[in-house]
Amino acid sequence: MNKFRFVLVFTFLVVLSACGSSGGTSGDGEVTELRYQGSVGAVTPPELAEDLGYLGKVKLKWVGNTISGPQDIQSAATGQTDFGGAFNGAVIKLVAAKAPIKAVVGYYGSDKDAYNGYYVLDGSPIKTARDLIGKKIAVNTLGAHHEAVVKEYLQRAGLTKDEIKQVELVVVPPVNTEQALRQKQIDVATLGGILRDKALTRGGIHPLFTDYELLGPFNAGTYVLRDDFIAKNPNAARAFVTGVAKAIEWSKTHPRDEVVARFKAIIAKRKRSEDTTAIGYWKSYGVSATGGLIGDRDFQTWIDWLQREGELRPGQVKVSDIYTDSFNPYANGGAQ
Incomplete structure (x- = not known):
């Protein structure tokens, strides 16, 4: 950044x-x-x-x-x-x-109702923060909420600064994020609110973590x-x-x-x-x-x-x- x-x-x-x-x-x-x-x-x-x-x-x-x-x-x-x-x-x-x-x-x-989740496809090998090294996470913009929560999650999980730098943040318009995940153009999709709930109704994805779980x-x-x-x-x-x-x-x-x-x-x-x-x-x-x-x-x-x-x-x-x-x-x- x-x-x-x-x-x-x-x-x-x-x-x-x-x-x-x-x-x-x-x-x-x-x-x-x-x-x-x-x-x-x-x-x-x-x-x-x-x-x-x-x-x-x-x-x-x-x-x-x-x-x-x-x-x-x-x-x-x-x-x-x-x-x-x-x-x-x-x-x-x-x-x-x-x-x-x-x-x-x-x-x-x-x-509990309004939160941002960081979602992976069902069957994804990503299970923990450490699995994100070398992977792509879609965010709506850099230097804002989504990036900050990702960095906080990685830091709390014990990743070093050098390891955190290896997690790639990719800017994707929110309306295109779900599609990018399902087409495997990214590894993790940041989804919140309406877009999150619509994606969940279609199934096939689950949260790696949410900002509500992380911070209350x-x-x-x-x-x-x-x-x-x-x-x-x-x-x-x-x-x-x-x-x-x-x-x-x-x-x-x-x-x-x-x-x-x-x-x-x-x-x-x-x-x-x-x-x-x-x-x-x-x-x-x-x-x-x-x-x-x-x-x-x-x-x-x-x-x-x-x-x-x-x-x-x-x-x-x-x-x-x-x-x-x-x-x-x-x-x-x-x-x-």
Whole structure:
């Protein structure tokens, strides 16, 4: 993994972030429209929040889709969008590269229903971590959640750094990962959520391990806002975080069938020519903390990992520099 893939971006980060702006403003001069990237065939917590009316006067403006968390938060950091979300390890690396951002609310994680598994074909000779030496593992992007969990799994199993380097990570679009495994183009497929469940219904595969088994329930990713955005738009920032937090709790407290029906209606209304079949497999956003509250553990685990990888110096990034729960109403014991 190349050190600090984000560094080149930030030679001109401040200039770009100053240039980026949302389309609408309110009477107090704050933005009322937040630009963002979505995900094909899925409904993100902000999209659910807007549909439920939880964002108040703040509206969302879709500018395209992404499958990469690191790319999504880079877009937010450079002012191309107003918020972005990624695996917490990627957020740490962006902060280490001096990006003026702050994580403000968790939006995905792993629990008993929402987790990432690392799957092999039935009959595969791969039984243990050591069997992965010289093998290919498909991940959606490098330097993010899937890679971090693989490295943590290998390290906990006692593999040396040199042995870990012999495990090849291959970037494969999530929608193509199952097919690549079945055609034996890769040895292990990283599958989560809807794609995992659809693959399992077809049979012939089983997990070598899962991130939930490895780490237990945890908040894996957070949405970030730029520091200058927060300074200029504190009310919009609060509306965004509050809306996302309430939407996450709504998804937890309503029957799954009702949540899925709402998702399908949202996808139909936005008219992006998407197939709603896959969304029927949705079970959970996987956010274990109430309202997406962020805790030190959400980042310290990955700070430790990045230090072991040699991508961070000890003390280079402090947890207190990365996130704030100040906009989240659940930090005070309940939504406002």
